[in-house]
Each structure stands twice: as structure tokens, then as C-alpha cells.
Amino acid sequence: MHDETELSSDNDNEIQHNNAMLSNNNLQSNNITEINLEGSIIDITSFFSQQTIASPFVGQVFETWQEVDEYLQEYSWQEKFVVIKIRNERGPPPDQTYRRRTYACNHQGAYEPKKSVILENQRNSKSKRTECPWHMNVTFPKKATTISITSLNISHNHPLNPQTNSHASKNRTLPEAIEREICFYTVEGNLNATIQRRFLSAKFPNVTIYPRNLQNLIQKYKIANWEDNNASKLLRHLLNKKTEEPG
Numbered sequence: 001m002h003d004e005t006e007l008s009s010d011n012d013n014e015i016q017h018n019n020a021m022l023s024n025n026n027l028q029s030n031n032i033t034e035i036n037l038e039g040s041i042i043d044i045t046s047f048f049s050q051q052t053i054a055s056p057f058v059g060q061v062f063e064t065w066q067e068v069d070e071y072l073q074e075y076s077w078q079e080k081f082v083v084i085k086i087r088n089e090r091g092p093p094p095d096q097t098y099r100r101r102t103y104a105c106n107h108q109g110a111y112e113p114k115k116s117v118i119l120e121n122q123r124n125s126k127s128k129r130t131e132c133p134w135h136m137n138v139t140f141p142k143k144a145t146t147i148s149i150t151s152l153n154i155s156h157n158h159p160l161n162p163q164t165n166s167h168a169s170k171n172r173t174l175p176e177a178i179e180r181e182i183c184f185y186t187v188e189g190n191l192n193a194t195i196q197r198r199f200l201s202a203k204f205p206n207v208t209i210y211p212r213n214l215q216n217l218i219q220k221y222k223i224a225n226w227e228d229n230n231a232s233k234l235l236r237h238l239l240n241k242k243t244e245e246p247g
Contacts, residue, residue: 053152055076056136061146065098068138068147072103077206080160081134082106091142100139107158109134130158172187179217186221193218 053075062068076083087102111129136152174182178200185191185199193214200209 029086056152058149058151060149062138062148063146065101065140065147068101072136074206081156086109086135095142098140099142100137103136103138104133105134105156108135109154132157145220172221174213174217175204175207177210178207181223182217186218187225 035099038079053071056071056075062071082105083103084106085101086104086108088098088101089100091097091099107128107130109129110131133153134156136154137150138147139150140147181200181203182196185196193211196218197209197211197214200207200214
């Protein structure tokens with residue numbers, strides 16, 4: 001899914017000049033061992049270490065709902081299926097805390113064809129719904145301090161296909177962490193889409209980076225940076241004019 005960056009142990013000179021290369025947009029070499037991102041040195045060799053995500057189990061606890069979502073995102077990528085929320089309950093007013101969620105495979109449920117009075121308007125269509133039994137109930141009782149899995153079924157009744165996960169519409173939106181990286185590469189490093197995609201694919205091997213999405217975000221941050229620069233220039237101009245005025 002991604003182009004692996006070649007690692008070289010005797011490439012010390014390049015390591016010392018990586019920051020300068022970022023600002024000059026001269027990152028053409030594949031023999032880059034480390035890059036500086038927001039002040040922290042990240043070893044690219046660690047990008048490729050993929051930790052196995054353990055299967056969920058009854059009693060498994062989480063600190064936040066975001067932690068639940070992130071865990072399921074990583075687990076579903078590993079297992080090659082797509083997780084969706086089919087129930088999302090809050091506590092009674094005035095408590096608006098989420099108390100119960102049910103997650104399911106996107107093949108859950110049965111296909112219900114739309115009824116058409118006119119026979120020729122009916123179309124034979126395939127549905128991804130197979131009544132897949134995979135589901136997970138997660139609760140956060142009012143007196144509890146952690147969120148926990150209360151029941152689940154982790155079996156599927158259909159083939160697991162990595163392409164299904166990669167092309168799912170819910171996975172086309174990039175996580176916030178990746179968008180921050182794109183913003184940094186664009187504004188601070190002035191890197192083009194090809195180089196950015198290489199770095200992002202290495203750092204986030206389980207996330208599909210679609211070229212069109214990447215191009216759109218690069219353009220978005222370029223425009224935002226241009227507008228910020230213009231606003232700063234205008235403010236400085238107005239302040240200078242004010243100091244030049246007599247009295």
C-alpha cells in the first residue's frame with residue numbers, strides 16, 4: 001500500500017541536514033533515516049513496526065469514547081472489515097453523557113429492496129448486507145469510572161476483504177493527526193504531494209492516503225497560510241501608518 005523508505009546506517013550527513021532539506025524542499029533521497037516534526041525526532045524505522053491489535057473481550061475497559069473508536073478503527077483495519085455505530089444513547093436530561101453504544105460490522109442487517117409499483121422500474125441490485133452477526137455493546141454506567149465492553153460477537157458470515165475497508169466512505173476522511181502532519185509539511189516544509197504521501201504512508205501504514213484527498217488538503221492549507229500572511233502584512237501596514245501619523 002505504501003512505498004517503503006530505504007534505510008541506511010551510514011547516512012550520517014543526511015541526518016544532520018534533514019531540517020534544512022525540509023525547508024528547501026530538497027527531499028529527493030530515499031535514504032532518510034530521521035526527520036524533524038514539530039521539534040521531535042522520529043525514527044522512520046519505527047513507522048514500519050506494526051503492533052498486533054488484540055481482539056476485544058467482555059470486560060475490556062477504556063477511559064474515553066474516543067479511545068473506543070480509535071481501538072476499533074485500528075482493530076477493524078487489521079481484521080479487514082468496517083465497523084459502524086448502530087446505536088448511540090445518551091443519559092436522560094440533564095445528563096447528556098453517552099452511556100451506551102453498539103458497534104457492528106457494516107454487513108449487518110438484512111437487505112430490504114425498495115418496492116416499486118412499475119415492474120420495469122425495478123432493478124436487480126446487490127447488497128453488502130449479509131446479516132453479519134459481528135457486534136459489540138459498550139456501556140458507561142452513571143456510577144462507573146470507566147467505559148467497558150458488556151457483550152460482543154466477533155464472528156463474521158462473509159469474506160473479509162482489505163479493499164472493502166480501504167474504499168469505505170467512512171475511511172476516506174483522514175484522522176486529525178494526519179491532517180496536522182499535512183498542514184506541517186505544507187506550511188513549514190513546502191513539500192509536494194508525492195513526498196508527503198511517501199512520509200504519510202510510512203508513518204501511518206494502516207491508513208489509505210487518497211491522492212485527491214491529499215491534494216485538496218494541501219491546497220486548503222496553502223490558501224489558509226497565504227491568507228494569514230496577507231492579514232499579518234495588512235496589520236503591520238496599518239500599525240506603521242498609525243505610528244507615522246502626527247499627534
